Amino acid sequence: MTCFSLRQWLSVLEQNGCLRHVQKEVDLHYELAAIGKKVAGRYALQFNKIRNASIPVVTGIAGTRDLLAMAMGVRREQIVEHFAWAQANPMECVLVEARTAPVKEKISNDVDLQVLPIPVHHEKDGGPYITAGVLIAKDPCTGVRNISIHRLQVLGPNRLGILILPRHLSYFFRVAEAEGKPLEIAIAIGLDPLLLLASQALTPLGYDEFTIAGALYGRPLELVKCETVDLEVPAQAEIVLEGRLLPGVREIEGPFGEYPKYYGPASPKPVIELTAMTSRRDPIFQTIVPATKEHLLLGAIPREASLLQIVKNTVPNVLSVHLTPGGACRYHAIISIDKQNEGEAKNAIFAAFSSSQEIKHVVVVDKDVDIFNPEDVEWAIATRCQAGRDVFIVERALGNKLDPSSDNGLSDKMGIDATVPLDAEPGRFERIRIPGEEAIRLEDYLD
Secondary structure, X not given: OOOOOHHHHHHHHHHOOOEEEEOOOEOOEOHHHHHHHHOOOOOEEEEOOEOOEOOOEEEOOOOOHHHHHHHHOOOHHHHHHHHHHHHHOOOOOEEXXXXXXXXXXXXXXXXXXXXXXXXXXXXXXXXOEEOOXXXXXXXXXXXXXXXXXXXXXXXXXXXXXXXXXXXXXXXXXXXXXXXXXXXXXXXXXXXXXXXXXXXXXXXXXXXXXXXXXXXXXXXXXXEEEOOOOOOEEXXXXXXXXXXXXXXXXXXXXXXXXXXXXXXEOOEEEEEEEEEEEEEOOOOOEEOOOOOOHHHHHHHHHHHHHHHXXXXXXXXXXXXXXXXXXXXXXXXXXXXXXXXXXXXXXXXXXXXXXXXXXXXXXXXXXXXXXXXXXXXXXXXXXXXXXXXXXXXXXEEEEXXXXXXXXXXXXXXXXXXXXXXXXXXXXXXXXXXXXXXXXXXXXXXXXXX
């Protein structure tokens, strides 16, 4: 069943035993995040009693590949290719009237963020952070929408600090700021997993990621016009914050516990001034506990889809790709190929580096290796790789500034060819096996 809203998805999770309710009162300072981290990857949580707040909070709604497969209506192994298909077959959105949009049930031009249950996640975080807000903006030159997720620190009743990495929103803001103009933005909170995934797609400038969500839904995404800015937002969202990125204004934002499991440092960052808040009559707030499986997977699946397509363009016999949890689902890529020619592994490695500046280490393995099994991948490196022949390093390429080992984003890249040489003598690399092992059911033999 395809879900078109957070509420529909929560109902599906409930029916499948994947949602647990926390009825005990919890504190927004650390306690909520600690509980969310404890159960990450096992089930989603809905906190129904928040100290000094009347709005419930959900987290962990997309914490496993199995859940994302269920949301897409495909098998687990089909997730990446299905997302790549959706990206290649976008579906235009439809505009609905405000009276039919649940997110317009309550409208306020006097924004006070204190009414929202915004958590403080980590010990040294600079304050409460919105972590599951999808930010919508338009290219000042073309008017084409772009959506993305950013960390948003509460600086005041109607002000947010924002980290903007050098991607599309950064370009939009730079253009607007050069003209001394604010950039209009909206932040949608409380969305289903498919829309969250769509927001993380690695697309070229001028591509509206909302159309990927439509393809994943199998029907157009419903949007509704904002109240105070010239933008359209998901009609089924729980909460929408409207505002403007202010030109020439910087305030201290951070520290913040990021996906690599380190703190992103405090520094002067751009500021959003909020102009309106709309919501459902009884909204649900959504948070993503940073560096949990939910945080990592929402970034990994779209990146894997782009990685697969780009590497396939260079090496058509690529079978599958995986951004590993140990590599923060950003830095380490494992690629499986049906090797036909020597040198294909290295070509796949270079293609992977070109697909994303975040990727640091790439391992290429043969089709008999399970790329989702770290032990199997390590075995391939141990038994099919010689460092002097099969490992190479590219020094000081552009990486990710959130990697604390980088030099302000400059990062060394490493490729490892862990494939069997095609001219190996027969039998030298043949894996041992026990005939009939796959069919054995232990319950048939054990008391």
